Amino acid sequence: MTIGFAVTDDVFTREILTVAQLNQAVGQLLEQNVPLMWVRGEVSNFTQAASGHWYFTLKDSRAAVRAVMFRSRAGAVGFVPRPGDQVEVRARVSLYEARGDFQLQAEGMRRAGLGNLYEAFLRLKAQLASEGLFDAERKREPLRLPRAIGVVTSLHAAALRDVLSALARRAPQVPVIVYPAPVQGADSAARLAAQVAVANARGEVDTLLLVRGGGSIEDLWSFNDEQLARQVAASRITVISGVGHETDFTIADFVADVRAPTPTAAAELACAPRTELLRALDHAAQALVRAQRRRLDQAMQRLDRASAQLVSPAQRLTRQGERLEALRHRLAAAWRAPQGRRAARVALAAQSLVHRAPDAVRARERVQGLAGRLIRAQARLLESRGAKLAAAGGQLRAFDPQNTLARGYAIVRGPGGAIVRAAAQLQAGQRLMLAFGQGEALADVVQVDGIDA
Structure with a gap:
């Protein structure tokens, strides 16, 4: 009304x-x-x-x-x-x-006082944005497999316990280094910035978490500090900001490479989970086994084809034996032919002696001398041919690969199946095939020594 x-x-x-x-x-x-x-x-x-x-x-x-x-x-x-x-x-x-x-x-x-703080927040945000500190082009993705993870926060903060619990559950194999600094108070912003600089100077981590729990704008004000923002922007290490709750935003969130809604979420973004890595490793191991089996199958097929093209030492010895037998027959024939000719000549000479009545005793002695020389020459020829035959047989046995392997040697083949003749052909981590006198084996190269620079 x-x-x-x-x-x-x-x-x-x-x-x-x-x-x-x-x-x-x-x-x-x-x-x-x-x-x-x-x-x-x-x-x-x-x-x-x-x-x-x-x-x-x-x-x-x-x-x-x-x-x-x-x-x-x-x-x-x-x-x-x-x-x-x-x-x-x-x-x-x-x-x-x-x-x-x-x-x-x-x-x-x-x-x-919130109004004044918020106005200061907006002024600094606009200034840093105009300088390009918030640009997406300068943001970096965190490494999935960091050597170590750094955490910049207070040793007494609940956020540190949340981060350590999440990392222990998600990636217990990754070391965590804490760079302690107060997260609120008069000098907290400067000390936070100093610890970010320390982490960059040491270079012992690949990802840096800047975290604290929730609170009022006054509690979170240290993370709206210009010095801290510029230190985060200049960091060579990827920085993940996890300040406050999901609805809290600070200048550090905008400058950091990645903004997480909570400290626990920041820990989850810092590295890949161990279970996922184990699954990937298992898949890789299975793929490696399948690839190795394929390579072994192919190597066996190549070996079968090569074996079909090779002449076995037994066959080669048989052929050489047959050749030697042929040579022996030729040698015997060659010996019989001169002997026959000489007998004919002796007969002719005997007839001449009959007609000419030569000195039979002297002729007999001369004949016996020639016969002895002939026998000795034959013996020397047979001995020389036998020595050559023995030398050829020794060479055959020396070149028999099976005999060499039986003395303790092995044939080393590299990843491509090629025979390895020098250590310089090897690299650590390669898989080798060793062929012995009896059986084969696989070996991995751990270290290569004796290589001239």
Whole structure:
């Protein structure tokens, strides 16, 4: 209802109001003429009703005013105020008509000073963004298999326990190095920046986690520091920021290579899980076994083809024996032919002697001498041919690969099946095939020595 307050001197013409009408009229005047505003003060007499509504008094050194904040608005504040807290309340002025009490109906609340901090946050964010520190082109993906992971946080922070638990569960094989620094306080930002610089100077980790738990904007303010932001941007090590809860954003989140919603999520982004690596390793091992089997099958096929093209030592010895036998027959024939000719000549000579009556004794002695020379020449020829035959047989046996292997030697073949003749042909980690006098074996090269530079 709208009530006019026309004042006249005639008491009988004035409108007589009830108390309820008066309070309603005053309430309407307040709501229509006083805009939504921010009011700063100290919380006192705070009560949280079972319904979820907040009732409290907002005061300063000179005055106080009652305030109410209904459950639907209180749930969005993010903290529960305590008596003595300095807050800023966004409220409408109203009148509680049942008692005629003047009060504030709060629609929002923040800790005192939040507005100034937020303005500073926005100014620094705009400045760093204009310098390109937030650009996606300069962001780096964390290594899936880091040598070690560094954590910059407080030794007493719950975030450190969450990170260590997540890493122990996810990748227990990865070492973790903690670079301790306070996460809030007067000098916390400088000490955080110093520890980021220390981690880069040492170069002992591949991924750096910058983490802390949730809190108010004042609690997280160290991570909005310009010095820390520039140190993170200049880091040679990939930086993952996990500050606060999912709804919390700091300058460090924008500058870091990766922003994680929580410290635990930052740990999960820092490396691949051990179970995934084990599965990949198992798949790789199975693929290696299959590839090795294929290579062995192919090598055996090549060996069979090569064996079919080779002449066995037994066959070669048989052929050479046959040739030697042929030579022996030729030698015997060659011996018989001169002997026959000589006998004919002797016969002719004997006939001549008969006719000419030569000295038979001297002729006999000469014949016997020639026969002895002939026998000795034959013996020498047979001995020479026998020596050559023995030498040829020895060479055959010396060149027999099976005899060489039987004396303890082995044939070494590299990954391609080629015979290895020098250590310089090898590299550590290669798989070799060793052929012995009896059987074969596989060997892995661990170290190669004796190679001239």
